[in-house]
Amino acid sequence: MQTWAILGTNGSGKSALSCLFDGDLVLSHGSSKGLPSNVMYVSLEAQAKQIEQERREDESDLLDRIDLGTPVRAFLEPISEVRHWISLLRMEHLLDQGFRSLSTGETRKVMLIRALQAKPDLLILDEPLEGLDQVSRRVVSEGLAQLKHNGQAIIWVANRLDEIPDWITHIAFMHDAKLLVQGTKEDVIASPEVIGLLHFDQALPDFPPPPKGRKVLPNHQALVEMTDVSIVYGERVLFEGLNWCIKPGEHWAIEGPNGSGKTSLLQLITGDNPQCYRNQLMVFGMRRGSGETIWDIKQYIGLVSASLQWDYRASTNVLSTVISGLYDSIGLYRATGDVDKQLALQWLDVIGLRHLANQSLQHLSYGEQRLVLIARALIKQPALLILDEPCQGLDDPSRHLVLAFLQRLAVQRMITLLYVTHQPKEIPEAFVRRLEFDGNKTLRIRGDI
Missing domain, CATH: 3.40.50.300 (P-loop containing nucleotide triphosphate hydrolases)
Incomplete structure (x- = not known):
């Protein structure tokens, strides 16, 4: 069975392409068919939207108190369905913490667990390892590999070539809003177009001068x-x-x-x-x-x-x-x-x-x-x-x-x-x-x- 990753440069359109699967974007021309009905999407953008929603709810609250957001437990009810993932990602002690009090990596884990809880027909993971510590990266990678082995359909979206899992079989490579290359992972990675775009060999440009009036501290002053x-x-x-x-x-x-x-x-x-x-x-x-x-x-x-x-x-x-x-x-x-x-x-x-x-x-x-x-x-x-x-x-x-x-x-x-x-x-x-x-x-x- 084929498992695809969408890879590309910043601003290439890879996230937009992945959004077509859950109907978030309206096609200006062309058509799509055979799209799954239950799609869950985990991304940095989705994480930001959730935090923004939490903030709006806090701003509308007239109570004179500091609101740390929805408790993690409420996000993940019923807990029994995701107890395994909560344990793997060491999240038990955070269940009664407010979502807004969590670190970037912790909110990332909550978003991932909630997506898995929905048992989607298709799970789209846009940079799923970003913001995670080394242990969590390993746990998430191993857990997703097991899900894939059990038949979960996954699309992996990435900027980094070194984070594409071994179980990815095919890559669609995006650049400048175009699908530049597609095919087996080995063929795409070896293609001259992809090698050229992902290789960094440019000379580092000179930095502009500091602005006039730049604030300077005495050399002996501890910062x-x-x-x-x-x-x-x-x-x-x-x-x-x-x-x-x-x-x-x-x-x-x-x-x-x-x-x-x-x-x-x-x-x-x-x-x-x-x-x-x-x-x-x-x-x-x-x-x-x-x-x-x-x-x-x-x-x-x-x-x-x-x-x-x-x-x-x-x-x-x-x-x-x-x-x-x-x-x-x-x-x-x-x-x-x-x-x-x-x-x-x-x-x-x-x-x-x-x-x-x-x-x-x-x-x-x-x-x-x-x-x-x-x-x-x-x-x-x-x-x-x-x-x-x-x-x-x-x-x-x-x-x-x-x-x-x-x-x-x-x-x-x-x-x-x-x-x-x-x-x-x-x-x-x-x-x-x-x-x-x-x-x-x-x-x-x-x-x-």
Whole structure:
């Protein structure tokens, strides 16, 4: 029996092609037939839509309380039908947690389990391993292989060639909204067209100069100092007892399983987690809770993360999105001059998306949006660049380009980088320091020299 994967470059149309199977798109011409009636779709976009729905329900709630969203248990009722998957993915302790309190990887697992619970005629998995830690990747891969063996029809949609399972027999390769090559996996992977598109051999372009008025800290000034820091949600302790100092030019890779507290830690620094005020925390020489504003903090920070991408709901074009990084805003709410526009266009040249400058950000693919947000974070060349899984949703060439950026930035030492990843092999060699979460309330620092 044939099992297909849809592979392609960012913005190629592979997700749109997969949406035809569940009737999400209306054909402008041509026809389709034999489509299954019960289709479940797991994707980064579907995950974002669910989080957006949770937020809308919270905003409509007039109660004076913090709503962490629908309990996971309510998403997965009846629990007995998916108890096996809940156990495999180590989700038992999260059943009474609100959906919005979960990490990116944890919400990903919930979406996958709910799709499996529906026992679909066809299961469409668009980048199903993105955001998952190494153990969860292995568990999901093995579980899906068993489902396939038991007769479950699956279509795998991917940017990354190295994540296509062994049990995929055929590939449809998309590029520039066209079905470029199709056939057996071996033949497609070996085709010159595919090899050419997935091979990264371009010279790394020069970075544009920093903007005038770039905020610079004294060389001796520690960027972040944490003393006995902890993150606690109710009875759930993510970690405790963290003592950590980030000095200028010291780049850190941050690793750990889903839900261990990596994103919450970063949000302490950016000011997006209110627990920054109950901890002993110095950021850019300012004690949190001493009268500083969020803008005093954000002026020194560039950020790329899944939550930022989900939060970026402003109706804006690509050029304005990049410019907004100069002003730390979501959307652009001020008149900008030619200098800002030219700088933003230079960064769009660097990431290869200048031709999309006037396109709506929301009309881009997930991977293209991620590249735009990387340019947005880099445009002001901040003192501290925080990258929470920056390669999520990127095709092979774009991923190699971003990793080359990180290596160059790290070597230049003008910007200090924090890099969260579930892919140890993708940590650039200049990142000699590690902050490791073990998922059991403790952290380990390595390479602090």
